[in-house]
Amino acid sequence: MKTVLAVDDSRSLRQMVVFSLKTAGYQITEAEDGVDALALAEKQVFDVVLTDQNMPRMDGLTLIQNLRALPTYEKTPILMLTTEAGDEMKAKGRAVGATGWLVKPFDPDRLIAVVNKVTNQA
């Protein structure tokens, strides 16, 4: 079973991500922000990381930078799932090594399709 690390400070949003991806057969671990996510990622290698941008303590872009610095996460798909839809932010995401950008709110089928695609490509 492929594993997903879902990072978001909104509990209800994490519930929706977990619900959507569980039905598609993924095993999901939740983190409330970048700091918690990084700690979890250092202990376990996830197949995909799905992260929000605006979170307390550590935002999504900083998390991606930190993850990409870990040898085990050099090629892991990391998707941003955020309310941010601006081109400038997307360019920053691409620059730090994000694999893709999903704007909230998400549609479960599209989320599953994207996660399937990036895990099959990895």
Added chain:
Amino acid sequence: MNHSDELSICTELNGFLQSVDTHVLEAMADLKQINLILDEAVVALNSSFFSIHDSLEMYRNSLGDEALNHINPAVNQAITALQFHDLTTQLSSRLLKRLNCMSDIVKSAQSMQNNKTDICIDKLIRLNSQASELNKSLHKKFNQSLNQQHMESGDVELF
């Protein structure tokens, strides 16, 4: 300008500031109450949604294709719509920060009471500059954009 005119201007200004302060504080209290109600509502909505879904899952095999063709899109729509809480929480948090800043500015301005007009004017100039600085700092804090106007799902882009 005589002393009585100066007192009148300062009194008028103080009355206006007190009125603004009252509105700002009440708006903040209302916003906090909205957040509490929304938090409670979303917990109840999510819990009900998952309960209904679990019940449906138990009978999935006995449901016909026609029923499932109606249920599946409805479930997806509910998941998209239930993300409203994340969006509204971000917006209300920004609104609360703005109101807090406004309240700070009003409190600073209120300290002008009983001062002479020239001191009031000097202080107003400084307040204007303070408000402008706060505006810049808020703008930096809110560099993130949240432009969603509806609850349809957002764009997906793979790099």
